[in-house]
Amino acid sequence: MTVFAALFLWLDERLHLDDIIAFLRHKTVPTHRLSYWYFFGGITLFLFVIQVLTGILLLLYYRPGASEAFESIQYIMTRVQFGWLIRSIHAWSANLMIFTAFAHMFSVLFLKAYRKPRELTWVTGMLLMFLVMGFGFSGYLLPWNTLAFFATKVGTEIAGQIPIIGKPIMIFFRGGEEVTGATLSRFFGFHVAVLPGLVTVLIALHLFFVQRQGISVPPKLEVEWTANPSAKREMRFFPNFLLRELMAWYAAMGVLGALAALFPWNLGVKADPFVSAPAGIKPEWYFLFMFQTLKLIPPKVWFIDGEVLAVLAFALIGLLWLLLPFFESDQPSRMKVWITGLAVFAFFYVTGMTLYGFLAK
Amino acid sequence: MSAAHLSQPGPPRRRFVEILLGGGLLATFVSFLYPVLRFLVPPAVPDLGGDEVVAGKTGEVKPNSGKIFRFGSRPGLLIMNSDGTYRAFSATCTHLGCTVQYREDLREIWCACHNGIYDLSGRNMSGPPPRPLDVFGVHLRGDEIVVSRQRGA
Numbered sequence: 001m002t003v004f005a006a007l008f009l010w011l012d013e014r015l016h017l018d019d020i021i022a023f024l025r026h027k028t029v030p031t032h033r034l035s036y037w038y039f040f041g042g043i044t045l046f047l048f049v050i051q052v053l054t055g056i057l058l059l060l061y062y063r064p065g066a067s068e069a070f071e072s073i074q075y076i077m078t079r080v081q082f083g084w085l086i087r088s089i090h091a092w093s094a095n096l097m098i099f100t101a102f103a104h105m106f107s108v109l110f111l112k113a114y115r116k117p118r119e120l121t122w123v124t125g126m127l128l129m130f131l132v133m134g135f136g137f138s139g140y141l142l143p144w145n146t147l148a149f150f151a152t153k154v155g156t157e158i159a160g161q162i163p164i165i166g167k168p169i170m171i172f173f174r175g176g177e178e179v180t181g182a183t184l185s186r187f188f189g190f191h192v193a194v195l196p197g198l199v200t201v202l203i204a205l206h207l208f209f210v211q212r213q214g215i216s217v218p219p220k221l222e223v224e225w226t227a228n229p230s231a232k233r234e235m236r237f238f239p240n241f242l243l244r245e246l247m248a249w250y251a252a253m254g255v256l257g258a259l260a261a262l263f264p265w266n267l268g269v270k271a272d273p274f275v276s277a278p279a280g281i282k283p284e285w286y287f288l289f290m291f292q293t294l295k296l297i298p299p300k301v302w303f304i305d306g307e308v309l310a311v312l313a314f315a316l317i318g319l320l321w322l323l324l325p326f327f328e329s330d331q332p333s334r335m336k337v338w339i340t341g342l343a344v345f346a347f348f349y350v351t352g353m354t355l356y357g358f359l360a361k
Numbered sequence: 362m363s364a365a366h367l368s369q370p371g372p373p374r375r376r377f378v379e380i381l382l383g384g385g386l387l388a389t390f391v392s393f394l395y396p397v398l399r400f401l402v403p404p405a406v407p408d409l410g411g412d413e414v415v416a417g418k419t420g421e422v423k424p425n426s427g428k429i430f431r432f433g434s435r436p437g438l439l440i441m442n443s444d445g446t447y448r449a450f451s452a453t454c455t456h457l458g459c460t461v462q463y464r465e466d467l468r469e470i471w472c473a474c475h476n477g478i479y480d481l482s483g484r485n486m487s488g489p490p491p492r493p494l495d496v497f498g499v500h501l502r503g504d505e506i507v508v509s510r511q512r513g514a
Contacts, residue, residue: 082396
């Protein structure tokens with residue numbers, strides 16, 4: 001302990017860490033019966049760190065390229081010691097991260113944490129959500145197996161449906177007219193360089209906003225606490241909340257480790273552009289609700305192509321979703337009911353369509 | 362956060378719980394570190410060369426010339442002397458591992474990286490190489506020039 005104390009004093013003398021500690025001591029987290037929802041953002045961040053670490057490890061052996069990618073992952077899973085585990089953790093953590101990001105988003109939505117003054121926190125959070133889905137989509141292709149090949153073909157084809165700009169976008173993503181090794185090279189670049197850079201910057205902004213503004217309280221409680229300040233309940237961020245958060249991380253790690261060890265991620269069959277798509281092919285679960293919508297929409301709606309209509313609708317909904325806080329009232333006592341209604345509808349639409357997509361033949 | 366505060370020993374029960382917690386976290390950390398360290402070690406690549414390799418055909422190499430051939434995962438150098446006899450060496454320079462070449466004008470083995478020179482027995486003659494090149498055995502099998510590792514030599 002004395003070594004740590006001496007080291008701390010040495011650093012403190014030079015960097016004035018006591019300011020930061022004083023700031024951390026002042027920082028509080030509101031305590032109420034829904035407080036545990038505050039953990040999901042932190043767990044998502046934790047899983048992202050795991051993604052970065054396991055991703056770096058996989059980079060030691062992975063080789064992008066149509067003739068090498070599949071073989072290199074085969075090598076990782078069969079020859080490299082604990083390679084199967086590292087890859088499995090990377091794949092499971094990706095899925096858990098998207099799940100916790102969704103849980104975080106819906107909790108923010110239902111607790112109305114997005115409203116003034118936290119609009120920008122919501123915007124950066126939504127941008128992070130889109131990027132994380134981009135991570136999922138680009139990473140899915142890297143093993144270069146049949147499922148990945150067709151998922152990428154369909155995914156980029158969907159982008160190609162957008163009128164006028166669709167085709168150039170599709171060619172940009174594919175690196176040509178078709179999904180080939182060139183697509184793999186691009187997706188690899190997006191996955192390990194472009195997206196990590198963007199996400200890191202956005203996470204820094206997102207956390208900066210949270211630090212600056214403190215943690216939101218649901219509007220009802222906010223009204224109550226403003227009227228009667230003695231009813232206010234808070235816990236200190238450091239160490240009380242942080243230790244609870246660490247316990248949540250530890251639990252998340254346990255779940256992740258168990259899933260990765262008991263259900264190692266499959267590699268599948270190597271992609272072959274001249275083989276038919278296998279029956280029952282589906283995208284990853286987080287794209288299922290959109291996939292299922294596309295399947296249900298008729299080929300022609302009035303005079304517009306059904307596909308085009310759905311893609312445009314999703315793009316528009318995504319944009320409005322991003323700007324949602326700007327439609328909300330800035331009075332905690334006058335929350336817009338339609339936004340709550342929309343949130344409930346979105347929640348049931350996404351979960352319902354996802355389940356439907358799972359069960360549908 | 363003073364030094365005195367940090368070093369103050371707590372009651373024994375608290376100390377016990379701290380050790381339990383710290384030990385648990387340490388064990389967790391080690392259980393993560395172990396697979397990661399094992400993952401970092403590249404699996405051994407089997408040397409597919411074996412002890413013998415066909416370095417070329419008799420017609421391929423002219424007198425007073427050299428040829429680089431594959432011996433497992435490393436290069437070898439086959440030389441045909443002016444008198445028609447063959448010699449073979451490891452082509453990896455003993456200095457810093459560059460691949461050497463036969464210099465027809467000097468009738469010597471030369472490493473371009475740091476100007477190391479070996480004679481036709483593989484002995485380091487001048488420049489930085491600290492040791493002679495490894496010498497391989499050569500024999501003919503029909504029109505094939507077979508190079509073999511000399512065990513214990």
